[in-house]
Amino acid sequence: MTGTTIIAVRRNGEVAIAGDGQITMGDTVLKHKASKLRSLYNGKVICGFAGAVGDALTLFDKFENYVEKNGGKLRRAAVELVKEWRSDRILRHLEAWIIVASTDDMLVISGEGEVVEPDGDAIAIGSGAGYAQAAAKALLGYSELGAVDIARISMEIASDVCIYTNRNISILSLK
Numbered sequence: 001m002t003g004t005t006i007i008a009v010r011r012n013g014e015v016a017i018a019g020d021g022q023i024t025m026g027d028t029v030l031k032h033k034a035s036k037l038r039s040l041y042n043g044k045v046i047c048g049f050a051g052a053v054g055d056a057l058t059l060f061d062k063f064e065n066y067v068e069k070n071g072g073k074l075r076r077a078a079v080e081l082v083k084e085w086r087s088d089r090i091l092r093h094l095e096a097w098i099i100v101a102s103t104d105d106m107l108v109i110s111g112e113g114e115v116v117e118p119d120g121d122a123i124a125i126g127s128g129a130g131y132a133q134a135a136a137k138a139l140l141g142y143s144e145l146g147a148v149d150i151a152r153i154s155m156e157i158a159s160d161v162c163i164y165t166n167r168n169i170s171i172l173s174l175k
Contacts, residue, residue, distance in 0.1 A: 004036055005128030005158045005165040006048035008099045008106050009136050010121040011147040014175045015101045017048045018151035020128075020159060021168030033168045040064045041072050044102055046172040050126030051096030051111060059085075059098050059109070074105040078115045085113040097125045103174050122154070128162030148173050 006019040023031040037048045038060055045067055049056030062084065066077035078100065085094070098109045108116040108123055116123075122136035135154040139145055145153070148171055159165045 003127060003164050004050045005124065005126040005132050005155060005162060006036060006050050006099055007122065007124040007129075007132040007136055007151055007154050007158075008048070008101050009140070009147045009151045009154070010101070010106055011140065011150065013103065014147040014173060015046070015103060015106060016147040016151040016171055016173040017046045017099060017101055018155045018169055018171045019048045020155060020165045021170065022164060022166040023053065024164055032166060035170055037170050037172045039172055041067045044072055044174070045074065045100060046174055047098055047100045048125075049096055049098045052094070055094035056096035056098060058094060059096055063098065063100065063109070072102070074100055074102055074107055075115070078107050078109055081109060082113045082115055099123060099125055101174070122150070124154075126165070128158035128165035131161045132158035
């Protein structure tokens with residue numbers, strides 16, 4: 001997955017999702033200040049996407065419907081979305097990953113139609129995911145910074161290493 005980086009960090013009852021603003025096609029930057037984050041369920045759920053924009057927006061809309069239907073329960077909504085994803089001919093071909101988070105849960109819904117709950121308090125997707133996640137894990141282990149600062153700094157570090165990630169960083173958080 002190239003073209004973006006999204007990271008979610010949880011610390012001390014707060015969760016933050018950060019994403020860069022770069023949209024690329026091949027080796028060309030098309031946009032520098034895109035918004036890849038969204039707040040759902042009356043501000044109680046935050047999400048970020050990596051991959052094809054239209055595909056990700058489709059997933060956001062479908063996921064939001066399942067969150068509403070399931071009273072804000074992320075795990076149940078994610079499982080129902082994945083069931084539909086795997087059985088629907090059109091959804092099966094979507095090229096996007098999303099991270100969804102509330103104060104209780106943090107999940108990755110993969111492009112293969114899987115739901116993954118991270119073992120730790122940081123998870124990332126996209127081209128700079130490895131860099132951002134490594135930075136977040138180090139900051140979680142060796143600093144007292146909060147979730148928002150860790151997410152921001154991790155994205156800055158990823159943008160210094162990954163050519164598909166820029167420093168036009170957006171952040172959403174929940175306490």
